[in-house]
Amino acid sequence: MAATLLSGCAEDSGPVRRLRVATGPRGGPYNAFGRALAGAAAASGHRLEIVPVGTAASVDNLRRLEDGSAELALAMADASEDAVLGRAPFSRPAGVTALARIYVNYTHLVVPADGPVRSVEELAGRRVATGSAGSGGNVLAGRLLRAAGLTDGRSPVQERRLGLEDSADALREGRVDALMWSGGVPTPALSALARELPLRFLPLDGFVSALRERYGPVYAAVTLPSGAYGLTQPVATIGIGNYLMARADVPGPAVRELLHVVFDRWQSLLRGVTAGARLEPRFAISTGRVPLHPGAEAYYRSVYG
Numbered sequence: 001m002a003a004t005l006l007s008g009c010a011e012d013s014g015p016v017r018r019l020r021v022a023t024g025p026r027g028g029p030y031n032a033f034g035r036a037l038a039g040a041a042a043a044s045g046h047r048l049e050i051v052p053v054g055t056a057a058s059v060d061n062l063r064r065l066e067d068g069s070a071e072l073a074l075a076m077a078d079a080s081e082d083a084v085l086g087r088a089p090f091s092r093p094a095g096v097t098a099l100a101r102i103y104v105n106y107t108h109l110v111v112p113a114d115g116p117v118r119s120v121e122e123l124a125g126r127r128v129a130t131g132s133a134g135s136g137g138n139v140l141a142g143r144l145l146r147a148a149g150l151t152d153g154r155s156p157v158q159e160r161r162l163g164l165e166d167s168a169d170a171l172r173e174g175r176v177d178a179l180m181w182s183g184g185v186p187t188p189a190l191s192a193l194a195r196e197l198p199l200r201f202l203p204l205d206g207f208v209s210a211l212r213e214r215y216g217p218v219y220a221a222v223t224l225p226s227g228a229y230g231l232t233q234p235v236a237t238i239g240i241g242n243y244l245m246a247r248a249d250v251p252g253p254a255v256r257e258l259l260h261v262v263f264d265r266w267q268s269l270l271r272g273v274t275a276g277a278r279l280e281p282r283f284a285i286s287t288g289r290v291p292l293h294p295g296a297e298a299y300y301r302s303v304y305g
Helices: 029-044 058-067 077-085 136-147 164-173 188-196 205-215 252-264 266-271 294-304
Strands: 017-022 048-053 072-076 096-112 127-129 158-160 178-183 199-201 219-224 235-247
Touching: 017 029, 017 058, 017 252, 029 048, 029 072, 029 252, 029 266, 048 252, 058 072, 058 077, 058 096, 058 136, 058 235, 072 077, 072 096, 072 136, 077 096, 077 136, 077 235, 096 164, 096 188, 096 219, 096 252, 096 266, 096 294, 127 164, 136 158, 136 178, 136 205, 136 235, 164 178, 164 188, 188 199, 205 219, 205 235, 252 266, 252 294
Parallel strands: 017 048, 017 072, 127 158, 127 178
Antiparallel strands: 072 235, 096 178, 096 199, 096 235, 219 235
């Protein structure tokens, strides 16, 4: 079915190639990127139709690539490596590829500014929204809480697997004591929450080394900038790349056309996702242990040498 949908003899002729892209929940950056990519493709003159599909995000998206219900997906770097290696939460290696590393996620650990929690350790026994089941953010939250010793013992964190908008509502209403989110800066749903509820963003850079030691160099120290969400000073946290992914059987001409759109329109694609980001080839091809799609390799060689 995918081969029929994506058939075409040349990049500038043949039928329109229809590609479903698994994105993420409403209000999140993956969803915004997917909708922007669909608009950019429609306006580009290329024979591409991009169809965004709302999902729970990274893990769900990678599974959709594997089962054929999507041709493209957005996914965090750690979840993508887990899929390629067959590492939990995946039961076997998945035949997925990367097209580009597109921007960096910033991990947000958010509590009410007037509440008692001022460090990760003080989350012991408290209710924490850790992202929806099937999201890469939920996987990262679990790894972070384990690194902090908060998943067992006398007072483990009480996880609430909620999507971004539900997490924001729960924090606003006092149904959770903290929320964790991994996304671009600023994330609109958190900006809206910060206008209603004074927030504190907890530093997380102290856990980067432990995560890198166990899971590899996909994690890095980054900084939430002052000004975002009303912050008066930067907050050190954990960064992780986001990949535009594809099934290995997506035809090379479709991949090349898509990457032409991405690199021609990267500023508008990233505008609603993360501030100040740039998409450059040397950055885009840095996909770690996730192989580039052959069509992506051909695109980068033809354009950049």
